[in-house]
Amino acid sequence: MRDKYDFTAIESKWQKIWEEENAFATSDEQDKEKYYVLEMFPYPSGKLHMGHVRNYSIGDVIARFKKMSGYNVLHPMGWDSFGLPAENAAIKNGIHPFSWTNDNMNDMREQLKSLGFSYDWDREVATCKPDYYRWMQWIFIQFYKKGLAYKKNNPVNWCPDCQTVLANEQVVDGCCERCHTPVTKKHLSQWYLKITDYADKLLANLEELPGWPDKVKAMQKNWIGRSEGAEVTFKIDGFDKDLVVYTTRPDTLFGVTYMVMSPEHPYVKELTEGTEYEAAVNKYVEESAHKSELERTSLTKEKTGEFIGYYAINPVNGKKVPIYISDYVMMDYGTGAIMAVPAHDQRDFEFAKKFGLDIIPVVDVPDVDLDNLTEAAAAEGTMINSEEYNGMNNKEAIKKITADLESKGLGHGTVNYKLRDWLISRQRYWGTPIPMIYCEKCGWVPEDEANLPVLLPTDVEFTGKGESPLTTSKTFRKCTCPKCGGAAEREIDTMDTFLDSSWYFLRYCDAHNEEMPFDPAKVNYWMNVDQYIGGVEHAILHLMYARFFQMVLHDLGLCDAEEPFKNLLTQGMVIKGYYDKDDNYIKAKMSKSLGNVVAPSEIQAKYGSDTARLFILFAAPPEKELDWSDEGVEGSYRFLNRVYRLVYEYINDIRGEQSEFPEPKAENETDKSLNYMINATIKKVTEDAGGRFNFNTAIASIMEFVNEIYKYKQNAEINLPLFNKAIETLLVVLNPFTPHITEEMWSQLGHEDRLYDHAWPAYDNKALVKDEVEVIVQINGKLKDKMKLPNNSNKEVTEETARGLEKVIEAIGDKTVVKVIVVPNKIINFVVK
């Protein structure tokens, strides 16, 4: 054993041994309780960043801990390897996306191995490989057969820079999630998945996920956006079709003073064609069509609109109200038209003020001057100006009016969602081909399942312009119809890569199956994922799509579980301070443009992987953001050196030739206190690392333990068996965090077995019971003194001893003791007056 901690040699030595021993291969033998720990698989960009290291270090500690605790652990890794960067690299450098991606996967696999993560590499999946996307296509076809995939011509979100459409979930602040270009609208015929069919279940099941952060559940709930209300039918005076509106406030029907249709509403053209209003309305429709999502939804914007020349008839009182169009009403929510109640809705209020429309209050809201409204009164109150409903509470009126409308056939209660169907077509090359074929005779037909996969062609030009790159292939597009055998054409769009990542966790359960996407028996053993770990940025997109897939696959009878992820841990970002141009110190997410990036490889080269892992786990609890500190890394490195020296000196200076020890006995005070620390540390690490995932405090307790061993070592007399036990315990409990150094020293101690396979130690409760405890003495809740008492001393003894303390006598003085509170072994409080 070298006297210096040579992390480079130790780490490569053990990584090699683990590989040779196939240390982390998962058994499909269903003889033990299973534990499935999963980290979100990466996009193979080529370089691992600190966020990855954090994500995977957390997962690795859990995986190693569970394995040592006797579980059959599944801990896989793979690649979310379709996507734009590969295609952009192809456009820029002329490298084929596959070879670019494959090189990156190879590089990153080596980086992951160099960090000592305990993955079962036999189960590696890459979504860009035909053996994976074949089953992606198969699943798509099952969706199609179940009526859950359809093609529709619709205005869609279009990113002019990426030259592709985007799902609603990929539009962030009106801009492309990926390149931040403002998104525009375009009319295109595209494939959709009917996620809205599952809106209710996606929402309801959230209640059954206690292991998910409230934050993520709230975000999904918000995104699904369920609202209860009513659809109300208004007649249009002089027009033969009815105008149906959606409202959550049917109680305000008597306060309707005008109506608004979305500029895209299908009636608009019919109603205005050939009228004096046509020109102005067309101009308005034209203008709003050209506005970006960003401009149209901007809050500060003043209300705009046009009167279209028609009046609607209020079904409850026969009153005629003018109909406007305005872009504050969206075509894709509700019915695309609203009844406007300016007295009780802020948007309607602003519009009414601008256009000089009536404002009629119908709910008397306490503490609001209804004659001089300065803003809409949206709160609860009592019905007024509403004929037979006057005097009711407005909440009751909602129910009553809805029921009355229903009985008269003028409306009905209904539920609306903000969630839209998932647009999955992408005008890109590097994705799973949508396995659909268009035949003039038969329409859209899925590819024959026996012919899967529909392979991506290789004769494709990458120009970054125009429609889908697949059109440039000479071989791909033309095919025969699987139904009638006639000439037909393939779909040339590819799938959103979020489909690929919506079921990869199922493929890991049976990664090499060539007959089906996975064997249900294997999936039913491994699923759900017991612990899923990843960034919160996937709270809506990936985590909702994956839930949707799981539900559909469940309904298809392919797996029992309806929810994929039992417990979810969203790790915080890695941030680092930097100085901006005005020399202000700012903390921000590591990013190239800010120049505050620390590359994992730098840290590994300077301090080793164990130090990198230790620091990242120690610096903050996993769900909080982690403030990178170079000094902190030094500290972690110092600690590992301290451990190394401790064991080195033990082997060389203390232990001598002896390597076998009897069960230790702890008889004197110092031995007892070391024995206490041994067991207290096991308990603390078991609970913190294995239970509540507070790795920072688990590590802190191991540090305390090491400090304690150092102190013990200074004793004149060392109880060798006990000391040996302390050292061995230290190595075992530290192993999940820093596997290389501990494995090395374990073998230096002469052990033949491996720590990765070693049983997690149990603690001895008896050792945790102290003979003497320290009890806090308070007067009126303020700390006055402390005293040592035999363990479990009763109230009488505690009080008597405390009353004898000088400070207590002094503090009580001539005052009276009103009450004495004793919490045995903890505290005694005298209440004095």
Added chain:
RNA sequence: GCCGGUGUGGCGGAAUUGGCAGACGCGCGGGAUUCAAAAUCCCGUGAUGGCAACAUCGUGUGGGUUCGAGCCCCACCACCGGUACCA
């Protein structure tokens, strides 16, 4: 606006069930070792007053409950994240 979260030393953070606030680490100060330095080891380190023993104050603000509150309740402030003309 709505939803979720956070607020504790110079810094990252502990305090798990209402019971010693500040574990552990960083930084800083002092000492030992060294020709010297690095490394290492030891001691100290919330604020104020005091030579000291010690006293007083102290977990964003204001109030409350309690023998006792960082933790529970009420009202507010600040910051972070999500979301939004969603009718």
